[in-house]
Amino acid sequence: MPAILVKPLVMSIYKVNGAPVPMPERMARATPDLKKGLYGVRESLKPFGGRLVLSDLFRSYDMQLQAHLDFTSGKKSAFSPAPGGSMHESGRAFDVDLSAIAVSLDAFWELARPWGIVPIIATPNPKTSECWHFERRGSHQLVHDYYSAGKASNFAKPAAAMAASAIISVGLQHDKFKGTESQAYVQSALIRLGHDIGNMDGEIGPRCRTALQELGLSGATLAGQIHALDALLQQRFPEEFFDGAADEISPFH
Incomplete structure (x- = not known):
């Protein structure tokens, strides 16, 4: 049978009635190894006063299509591939709110690495597009x-x-x-x-x-x-x- 997707409990940038909430149901899906990695990174940030807050996690086919159309139309500047080209669609990618982690980007890379979580950019430059995107490729x-x-x-x-x-x-x-x-x-x-x-x-x-x-x-x-x-x-x-x-x-x- 196919590998499963599970529901991780992680905070999001989204709010309801002004209060922060966990990732919305439609986005709160991940592979078991990514879920474990998210929890591990969250705990690793705590000694530094950091929090793991996500802006994106799972995307359905339709959600990925909309993200791609937003990119091609110029509505958003960050690249988003057509459906079939993103690890978000497999529950193996997430976008993190870097303002919440309380450590430098290169330090975050080091905290994430033991959990199998990797960036997609070459160097930890917070001014680089997709510096917020991470994957658990397995x-x-x-x-x-x-x-x-x-x-x-x-x-x-x-x-x-x-x-x-x-x-x-x-x-x-x-x-x-x-x-x-x-x-x-x-x-x-x-x-x-x-x-x-x-x-x-x-x-x-x-x-x-x-x-x-x-x-x-x-x-x-x-x-x-x-x-x-x-x-x-x-x-x-x-x-x-x-x-x-x-x-x-x-x-x-």
């Missing part, structure tokens, strides 16, 4: 690395392939794989498990079949292959599938 970093190494070429950028892998891994829509989502899911799993299968394109070709044969899955149905690959992924990346982060800590603290 096993999908392997897809990024796979494309960066030139092992596949059907995405314009490795980051786009990584986002596609992350999105389909939680069972959500990606326009590139209409009608072949399950096959693309198999390909994403094989890449993350270390197999060289060519492009992640939703078409099970000879190299995919060879990889499946090596795993003893060549005779299985597509559903059976997915079930077996899920078991392997859960063994290798358990933090992506199981929610172990307790919610007792109030986001207001």
